[in-house]
């Protein structure tokens with residue numbers, strides 16, 4: 001019988017690896033605080049955790065598939081097309097398990113190892129997915145592919161593919177260097193698509209597009225400003241006549257809504273309300289996990305807090321957006337990569353709104369005020385409970401407390 005080569009649903013071995021996931025990613029501290037309604041009060045310290053935080057369904061599934069894959073193929077070479085998720089400890093854990101990476105960081109170009117893949121190898125596609133061309137190459141090589149692309153990412157791909165097949169250009173609200181956005185942009189070339197896309201990162205970049213649509217700037221100026229996020233040979237005159245808006249799943253919900261609305265208004269002005277449907281489509285593709293975490297944080301921030309701690313990789317898009325939301329309401333907001341960033345009264349953190357780069361980290365002394373203090377906590381979709389538990393332990397330690405005593 002011919003060996004199955006493409007797996008989309010893992011290997012139904014969760015039961016076999018659950019103990020490994022528990023060992024690496026569970027946290028009793030987090031579970032106990034959850035049982036107490038996500039609040040811990042002890043010796044003048046009130047710790048409140050958002051109702052939704054940490055691992056999302058897509059990340060949970062991708063991590064599960066990676067562990068299952070190792071178990072299923074103990075003797076084969078296993079590769080990942082890039083970071084499994086934007087969490088350094090998780091990626092390091094996979095390296096320890098012998099998983100090799102075919103590209104590194106946001107550069108995202110496949111390295112030489114990609115050309116060495118053969119039919120005996122196993123390649124995992126992470127939750128972000130991978131560009132169409134990469135998947136095609138892997139199929140050509142006849143290797144086993146374990147596809148852990150999140151269903152919410154697939155929903156965006158479907159939308160973008162449909163836009164392209166209808167001859168619409170996809171305007172993607174996302175980060176042009178992010179793996180998910182690169183993979184999404186590549187979907188415009190699938191199944192007879194027109195291959196046209198334009199990536200806008202924020203409202204400022206959206207403003208260049210709407211200025212062009214309204215005739216306020218020319219094609220050359222637009223190309224100059226957004227060159228980093230355009231499909232090859234992009235011709236604004238031709239390619240911005242019919243557009244469909246989609247977004248990276250982890251963007252700031254409020255910003256995504258505004259991006260779509262700004263483009264809609266500009267298209268309506270140019271083509272008239274009666275012709276709008278022939279020139280403009282919009283589909284909100286923020287995933288429900290991102291939305292739930294942003295909503296839960298906003299709810300947490302309704303009550304006054306003195307300090308807010310956000311845990312997650314510095315290159316994690318959804319975590320960075322949580323940090324931006326928190327900073328707007330709580331001046332002392334700290335985005336930390338993991339619990340080890342807290343050492344007594346010193347905290348290492350990435351100031352919200354700075355680029356997604358670990359080198360942005362700064363150190364601050366006296367981060368936790370003396371006396372009664374209210375601390376809020378949340379974590380991005382790629383942060384395991386074990387790291388959240390560690391951070392809680394460090395916060396308690398900063399007040400000379402311990403989880404064992406506080407949660408007794």
Ligand code: SF4
Nearest residue numbers: 056058150152249287
């Ligand atoms: S953040 Fe959303 S799209 Fe990304 S893996 Fe999680 S659920 Fe899927």
